[in-house]
Amino acid sequence: MNLENSLQDVARCHHCEAPGPSLHCDICNKHVCKDCEKEHVSDQLNMHKLVPFTLRGCITICKLHSSQICDQLCEKCLIPICVVCASKKHQGHGFSDVVVKLEQKRKDFKRDLEELEIIHPKLKEIAVYTINQTANLNKNYRKLTTAIDKHGEDLRSVIDVIILKFKSDVFDMKQKHLDVLNKQGEEIKRRISEMEQIITHLNDLLYSKNVSVVSAYKSKNAEFRRLPPKLTVTFPSFAPQKIKREQCGSLSTYRTIRTEDHGYDSSGAKSSLPDIIEKQQIISEINTEYGSNNGLCSVSCLNDQQVWTCSFYDKIMKLYDTHGELLKSIETKSGNYPRDIAMKKNGDLIYADYDERTVNIVKNTQIETVIRLWIWRPLSVCTTSSNDLLVVMICDDDEQTKVVRYSGSSEKQSIQYSDKGELLYSSGDIKYITENSNLDICVSECEAGAVVVVNKAGEFRFTYSGPNFSSKESFIPYGITTDSRSQILIVDSSNLNIHVLNKDGQFLRYIDISHLNRPSGICVDTKNNLFVAETVHVTGKVKKIQYIM
Template sequence: MMDPRTSAQDVMRCDLCETAVVQMHCDTCLVNLCTACVGKHVISDQTKKHEIVSFELRKSTTIYPRCKSHNKEQCTMYCKKCDISVCETCIASDQHLGHKFIKILQVLDKKKENIILKRSELKETIYPTYQDIASDVQNRMSQLEKEYGDLSTAITKHGEDLHREIDKLVKKLKAEVDEMKDTQLQTLQKHLDEINKTMSDIKEEINAIDISLNSNDISEVFGVSIRTDEYRKTPPKIMVSSPIFDLKKIPAEQLSSLFGTLSSVTSTLKEHGYSMKTTEKSPEAGSSPPVKQLLDEPETDTTIDTEYDRYLYNVVCLSDEEIWTSGFDNTIKLFSINQGSLLKSITTKSGNTPEDIAVTKSGDLVYTDYYDRTVNIVKNEKIEEVIRLQNWRPRGVCSTSSGELLVIMISDDIKQTKVVRYSGSTEKQTIQFDDKGHPLYSSDQYKRYITENRNLDICVSDGGAKAVVVVNQAGKLRFRYTGHTPAPKNQPFYPLGITTDSQSHILTSDYNIDCVHIIDQDGQFLRYIDCGLSDPIGLCIDTNDNLFVAKCGKRQVEKIKYLQ
């Protein structure tokens, strides 16, 4: 027996003589042979066609299946009618009389093609789908942990609030008890003082009587005046009683209902709750959008002066005729694209500069307030607070195809950055780390913008990391785009505004080199848009794939046609 500690150094031995070194191999019988034993092996079973090859070429011979009816024969043909492999004896038999046969290798090729297709589906579609499902479940588990933690915190806080109210009530009742006690004690003390005064008068009178009785002076005795009748009339008795505490005993069930109750929870299986990935990238129903080619030379169509006092930061399309803009003040302006005229102005609720703006599917304006820690929505010109953060501050925001909000936020200590998905004011998903637990986004004071692609990828311009970070819907990292090499002007890539078009292109403004990068949905660079841009920041696309660029220093919005 080989020593397992040194078996890696032992040579292969012939399976027949077990002494000579292996040189040959029978692919038919899968037996290792030395040169001397080859003939002995072939003669041992002459019913087989032994395929003898060098040991290095073992398993290179095609091994045909054994016939189920004629065990010692190989099946080299395939009966199309019976859908089984057959040997030459089968073909000659009456069992397959009149049937059509093809070479089994032809069937093998088709089988392999089918297997390769199914393997491709497993690898490229089914397995990634299950990866996304697993990631979704993990995200929902994390969310559930947070929701239960928030629930426990809310119950504790409610209990503390009630304790405080009860403590206040106890303090108030005890103060009332002390006040009642003091009042009644004062009344009794006054009554006691009057009685003690009378008792003192009686004692003095008794002493005076004794002195008169012991005197030899008759006039002293005749002069005694005793107020017995006065003292015989006792003072009124003051009746006092302490208050009664009417203890309200609350049954445990009633106390529970007064304090608050928990609703029941369910865990149900929803058939078809997940859908398999497809090659169709558009989240919208129907056919894919028509393919549009990039223009060789992008064209500037319109320039709109926004007349902000200092800087212009953001632009977002309300429609193909109107755009919202915001800059370095507390005003968000709505402009007509064709006329370039100001249609409406909204002043932020706090008076702070809006960090970013977006438009919902229903056409409502949304803006983030970094210093107020809020995300706000404007409906009918009334500002409503949708989200208020604690220990975090919002930066970029976008509205998704499903009507949810994606918000980039940074921690107060500027050490963490994350993307959070909200449905209304309810937190649904947090995206912060990759599969290895490393942060997806840098943490610093740089501005960050966010958008959703047609394939539901989440795209973030991370100026601090000098990269565009793209994750899929489940929050799994797809790629990082770090600029095109060589970079124009030899300046580092500094992405700010970001948007996507109907072709799933990702467009991001590069503040350092005064242009816009166009990359495809997989992060491959396509081209630059220049058009004499200066200080580009905010970007947006209308339904006709026209690009709008907010030029910071010039306080202008430029409309650019870049697709055919």
């Protein structure tokens, strides 16, 4: 080999000194060009293994079998092995050619590297943006704190002025009382002095023989008999008024950080927002026999294998198992159609009678009225973790709606207005209600196209009107329920899907129910299986759906 050429070139064929050999023999450790490939392997006295030049060094002699080369990769053990090892120690494992595997992995690495080179600057950009947001956050929260401090100073100034005015008024009243008492005191002192002079004069006259002086005396006793009144001061009182928090101003509730999607596909193009629709498996179907003219409206789980159902147009409530067998039928006490049903923890059935203005409980086969309304009508009911009843009701004027919590027959709480005095719920008589595991109260309002969520105390948390990125038909919510993950599930009958939200109202995904006919009522069993009712003028079926894998 020419030393000068060897020094000038990075690599040359060890046979013909051609530059840029494409092959390398990992056994001989020699470079080989394509033209010299046959010449190199013709030496049968030694082992040879030619590999692409870029993969040189990947083939080694087996440490256990020195006459064999490790040209196979055990896919289970992820180590290079020889043919003898493959037939003995690694028998039954999957194998692949080492060179082929390396070439494939290098292509994967190159693809990953190209993608990471796209992602890396974007991630750095988001990192800088996040740092800026953090700085902006600190700045804005300082401004907020400063504004609150300034408002506190203003409030203290106003309070100081008010307190000074109170004290001034107290001083003025005190002075007026003192003036009256002092005036009377001076008058009494004058009378006492005058009376004492008269007493002394009378004692002198009593033994006087001076006829002129005695005759000149005139009695003033009539005047002294008119004693001055006793003055009793009625003191003013101070009634401190407790300052309510809202009188000092208001701070908007915590808002979740708005997220913007920065994903992209392998080509580097921006991906769409997370409008994920999941079509899930139907486990079973229950034919409720309400039929095409009896609109199935509500469904409630007694347990994982049995569900109660009711219809807008049938006075019979029916209990089915998941195989579709009718287990029990209960007719409403009034003979009216039940508006909604719910289950108590002990398995008793609750139903709302809109026309009768009552909420009733079914114990075995006996029906007891637990709530009777007067100018209100019940629309929907649910039970709570504390075994209370929550009832959505509408006023006879069709303008007012409220949620009332009952313990037995006793009203414990009424939820109708926000802390600003605004109505929380709209008019309209198609509403469903449920309680989440965090004790939030969730109400779906069909006509308003919204879900309103308040906390246990009845304080407004959020309104959900559909994801803001959706370009679908109007959001028309019907049945609503929650699962073991505190997710809120809402039937959207307009778009034939179920919206899944987290407990704070953030949209997570859709569940595709386009294979159902006019879905309405919904409930979830303890295993997070959905029961969805198909409603008015269609099939009258309840379908059990597995939506969490």
